[in-house]
Amino acid sequence: MKLDFAAFVGSLRFMGEGMLTIFGVMAVIIAVIYALNRATSHNE
Amino acid sequence: MSQILGNFAALTPQMVVMWAIGAIMIYLAIKKEMEPTLLLPMGFGCILCNLPNSGAVEVLETLFQAGVANELFPLLLFIGIGAMIDFGPLLADPKLLLFGAAAQFGIFFTLSMSSLFGFELRDAASIAIIGAADGPTSIFVSNMLQSNYTAAIIVAAYSYMALVPIVQPFCIKLITTKKERMIRMEYTPGKIGKGTRILFPIVVTMIAGLVSPDSVALVGVLLFGNLLRECGVLRSLSECAQNVLANLISLMLGLTVAVRMQAESFLVPETLMILGLGLVAFMFDTFGGVLFGKLINVFSKKKINPMIGAAGISAFPMSSRVIAKMAKDEDPYNFILMQAAGANVAGQVASVIAGGIILAMVGPLV
Numbered sequence: 578m579k580l581d582f583a584a585f586v587g588s589l590r591f592m593g594e595g596m597l598t599i600f601g602v603m604a605v606i607i608a609v610i611y612a613l614n615r616a617t618s619h620n621e
Numbered sequence: 622m623s624q625i626l627g628n629f630a631a632l633t634p635q636m637v638v639m640w641a642i643g644a645i646m647i648y649l650a651i652k653k654e655m656e657p658t659l660l661l662p663m664g665f666g667c668i669l670c671n672l673p674n675s676g677a678v679e680v681l682e683t684l685f686q687a688g689v690a691n692e693l694f695p696l697l698l699f700i701g702i703g704a705m706i707d708f709g710p711l712l713a714d715p716k717l718l719l720f721g722a723a724a725q726f727g728i729f730f731t732l733s734m735s736s737l738f739g740f741e742l743r744d745a746a747s748i749a750i751i752g753a754a755d756g757p758t759s760i761f762v763s764n765m766l767q768s769n770y771t772a773a774i775i776v777a778a779y780s781y782m783a784l785v786p787i788v789q790p791f792c793i794k795l796i797t798t799k800k801e802r803m804i805r806m807e808y809t810p811g812k813i814g815k816g817t818r819i820l821f822p823i824v825v826t827m828i829a830g831l832v833s834p835d836s837v838a839l840v841g842v843l844l845f846g847n848l849l850r851e852c853g854v855l856r857s858l859s860e861c862a863q864n865v866l867a868n869l870i871s872l873m874l875g876l877t878v879a880v881r882m883q884a885e886s887f888l889v890p891e892t893l894m895i896l897g898l899g900l901v902a903f904m905f906d907t908f909g910g911v912l913f914g915k916l917i918n919v920f921s922k923k924k925i926n927p928m929i930g931a932a933g934i935s936a937f938p939m940s941s942r943v944i945a946k947m948a949k950d951e952d953p954y955n956f957i958l959m960q961a962a963g964a965n966v967a968g969q970v971a972s973v974i975a976g977g978i979i980l981a982m983v984g985p986l987v
Contacts, residue, residue, distance in 0.1 A: 579739060580738065581739050588736040589733055596726065599725055599975055603721065606715070607715040607718050610718075610821065611715060614814065614817050617820075
């Protein structure tokens, strides 16, 4: 079995970008939920 | 007579191996009750499609083209899954979404590992999405990327989802101490307004769609199902989605996926590698979630049980039950089911978004 180290190194950017993006999106959704909770608790 | 003998002559040892694989799947479904909704139809379909000159292949191929190749079945199934999810524990403590994010680490790690083992990018990304621990997402992404190994990926995804009670405890015990597993967490149920429950699926769909337009179909139908549940005025549609639709599509999906489990295309060395890499994805999902929990404990005065990080995978509700049971086994008065359920539900959202991120990053390059 031949290991492709060049492809491995090249794919590392997906790991970095992917994890940063998903944490970023989650952070936005968390902020949105807090805002929704606040907005709807005022109305109810 | 010669036709009948000809059928026997067309039988190959590889077909017999596939019969055994089908039988194992049926055994696991019935005797061990591991994901029976999918493993049983897949197992039986595997046997059907590996009989010599099988007349079932053409029929199932037609169904495959009608529902799997165009992503229709996974999307319809997701409506049902969305209608089953109660986002309450997550909405009460939105920070649990971070555990959902951390527990997707296995996806991106496996993408790199698959590249290392020589899989081309479309296949590496499709194999990696096994780590989403979510059948419809795995099918959707591997189809969109036109992976060569869709069948093996689907078998791996559903098999490892069923093996969560075995894989996760092993991984958690590797990287946690008994003291950490015994950490108790207080649960204070927050009151979630109906407005939040209704706006949440709409707003999250829009956010996910802006990040990755390719994922709108996946995220959108999941959260559409949830909106059916939460709106309060479509109870019959919600119940139909949760029961009739989900069961019907699961039935069709299991059978039709089996048409890609024909011996000549399934029994290749790459299939074994994919099964191994799928296990890596699940393990590193668990490691990612738990290590994130331990990282939080370094900086936070209020300690959390790091095991809830492992519940951030999408295998709902099995993972949360496994974690809650592990906590109780260490300390009979340690109840962390609600926190684990919140993290587990966060994993549902995170896994679909991770699928969208994979499509956004890798799609243009293949």
